[in-house]
Amino acid sequence: MSDAAPPARTAAVIPAAGRGVRLGPGAPKALRMLGGTPMLVHAVRAMSASRAVSLVVVVAPPDDVAGVRALLDEYPAPERTDVLVVPGGATRQESVRRGLDALPDSVTTVLVHDAARPLVPVDTVDAVVEAVRDGGAPAVVPAVPLADTVKEVEPAGDGTPEPVLGTPERARLRAVQTPQGFDRATLVRAHREITGEVTDDAGMVERLGVPVVAVPGHEEAFKVTRPLDLVLAEAVLARRRVNDGF
Numbered sequence: 001m002s003d004a005a006p007p008a009r010t011a012a013v014i015p016a017a018g019r020g021v022r023l024g025p026g027a028p029k030a031l032r033m034l035g036g037t038p039m040l041v042h043a044v045r046a047m048s049a050s051r052a053v054s055l056v057v058v059v060a061p062p063d064d065v066a067g068v069r070a071l072l073d074e075y076p077a078p079e080r081t082d083v084l085v086v087p088g089g090a091t092r093q094e095s096v097r098r099g100l101d102a103l104p105d106s107v108t109t110v111l112v113h114d115a116a117r118p119l120v121p122v123d124t125v126d127a128v129v130e131a132v133r134d135g136g137a138p139a140v141v142p143a144v145p146l147a148d149t150v151k152e153v154e155p156a157g158d159g160t161p162e163p164v165l166g167t168p169e170r171a172r173l174r175a176v177q178t179p180q181g182f183d184r185a186t187l188v189r190a191h192r193e194i195t196g197e198v199t200d201d202a203g204m205v206e207r208l209g210v211p212v213v214a215v216p217g218h219e220e221a222f223k224v225t226r227p228l229d230l231v232l233a234e235a236v237l238a239r240r241r242v243n244d245g246f
């Protein structure tokens with residue numbers, strides 16, 4: 001970025017330090033190839049596709065910060081986007097916190113986006129940014145309705161039958177994606193004050209008692225978690241190539 005560029009107001013933190021155990025043996029998940037390009041590079045491009053995002057902080061496996069830096073230099077982001085790489089932690093929460101610690105003072109709005117959701121469309125990213133900047137709520141999540149009926153069970157964990165405790169009303173349920181968007185001060189406070197297991201950043205903000213709102217997500221923002229998700233991701237990329245005419 002040129003010296004004259006204005007300081008970043010909106011930044012994206014990309015936690016990419018996970019191993020990808022559920023994906024099976026191989027390279028760390030964020031470095032797996034999708035359509036010939038590492039998953040992390042797709043995720044960085046998805047964030048920098050938004051004109052609002054001028055800084056991306058990638059949180060890398062702590063033993064491979066230099067390798068991730070070299071990889072991102074090989075696949076440069078648009079010139080108007082700065083990309084920092086910092087070491088991650090043992091949990092997603094810890095990795096996000098380390099990404100937040102690296103943000104410059106100028107940043108007021110933060111997106112947190114899983115490297116494992118490489119194909120989120122830019123319209124979804126922009127919708128989240130706009131909703132945060134509108135000031136309606138300090139935390140915004142993209143979310144999609146569920147296709148399956150959901151049961152609450154008493155988990156057994158060993159493959160034996162699990163007692164069903166209830167069936168939440170499906171119309172009130174959403175599957176939550178990323179990027180999740182936040183007023184920076186609120187997210188930093190959540191990461192400082194909330195401890196214990198939380199699976200997403202908005203969940204931490206909810207625990208502060210601060211309002212969180214959901215905006216429409218996108219089916220292509222799915223998380224690459226299990227081997228079949230890689231097949232779907234390759235299919236989405238192939239369809240995009242056909243639609244883009246190359």
Ligand SMILES: Nc1ccn([C@@H]2O[C@H](COP(=O)(O)OP(=O)(O)OP(=O)(O)O)[C@@H](O)[C@H]2O)c(=O)n1
Pocket residue numbers: 014015016017018019020021022023029030059088089090091092093095096113114115116117223224225
């Ligand atoms: N210590 C960790 C764990 C996860 N993540 C990141 O958080 C995102 C969502 O996590 P998930 O999909 O669960 O990835 P993994 O933890 O890698 O997957 P698994 O649980 O299968 O090992 C991923 O981009 C992952 O790299 C991270 O930065 N640091």
Ligand SMILES: C[C@](O)(CO)[C@H](O)COP(=O)(O)O
Pocket residue numbers: 092114175176177178199200201223225
């Ligand atoms: C943040 C997240 O992607 C929202 O759906 C999800 O909670 C991450 O969960 P994971 O267990 O780290 O995959």
